[in-house]
Amino acid sequence: MRETLIVIGLFVLAMALRSSRKNIIRKLGAFAFLFATFFFFFYLSDSVIVGLMGACLWFFLPWIELLTHVRRLRMPLNNRLRHRELPNPSFFPNAIEAATGMEEAGFEHVSDCGWEWSGMQQHFRLFWNPEERAIASVCLCEQDKVAFAFVSVTSTDAAGNIWRTTNFPFAPTLRCSPGLKWNHVPCEKSCFHQILKDHQAFLVRMKIGTDDLLIPDPEAMEEDIENEMRKQVDHNLRSGIIHLTDDGHFRYSKRGLFFLWGQFIKDMIRLC
Structure with missing residues (x-):
């Protein structure tokens, strides 16, 4: 029960920080999401490596959009x-x-x-x-x-x-x-x-x-x-x-999809 409350508390804290108008506080909220995800997978597996892998899943979420939507886009040349x-x-x-x-x-x-x-x-x-x-x-x-x-x-x-x-x-x-x-x-x-x-x-x-x-x-x-x-x-x-x-x-190539993934990561880190 203690572990469950810790994870829930971290997620609630993360959402509260992300609702702030100050950029630095929103960034702290993003880190809180990473910590909450880490502890969720850590408590499930009792492994630090699995916890880190779980936290890294956030950085692979853009691939859902890339593979289901962006890959099919056709944009006019002129x-x-x-x-x-x-x-x-x-x-x-x-x-x-x-x-x-x-x-x-x-x-x-x-x-x-x-x-x-x-x-x-x-x-x-x-x-x-x-x-x-x-x-x-x-x-x-x-x-x-x-x-x-x-x-x-x-x-x-x-x-x-x-x-x-x-x-x-x-x-x-x-x-x-x-x-x-x-x-x-x-x-x-x-x-x-x-x-x-x-x-x-x-x-x-x-x-x-x-x-x-x-x-x-x-x-x-x-x-x-x-x-x-x-x-x-x-x-x-x-x-x-x-x-x-x-x-x-024209459409994005495989190289272009990886380029877009990098741009998504930049946006996630910058957290404008």
Whole structure:
């Protein structure tokens, strides 16, 4: 009975810690889940090795999704943005604040567009600021009744390199093309003014001056997004992460499934 109460107590503690809004406390909750799982298998087998193997099962849970869903995905090789109305803003409260912050920072609204990607509906609100030589976007994502929003600030230098600061909450599901440099900030940092400051500090850290940046063309912003995605797809085709199908789509290879598993593990450890 004592062992049962210990395991139950650890699971209850883990759920309580995971409900906190503070990142460090949520991470402690994740460790509490690992400890609870370890003791559950340890008390069943009276073996430390079995307990450790049981705790490691958490890291293999993504394979259920990988083998049952992701393996069957077919994604379009040439995806096109289409002008569309934004979804109900009540699902994306942070997006409204971000768009307001962009306008306060001198960014001008350009367009609203979107596409479907990997079963996810993505809606973009695009802004630009010629003085900052930057493009800002707030992306609204919907998939399987799950909705979230993230903000990005993007600059391009004269050599064609893309410098991006974003609070996207997950690890990328494809390898980034060589010319794309990510500056990932915590997803709880949703204030656009702070993200813009982080982007400016990122450029300074990378020794990229304002004169090194190109002034964005608002008429070509949607085309640039499409071209960037196609370059990323081509890069992943060459890397063997994905391969072409016979119907003009692509899917993840075996190597790609292991790559995605690694990305899942990163998300589990980072616990945004």
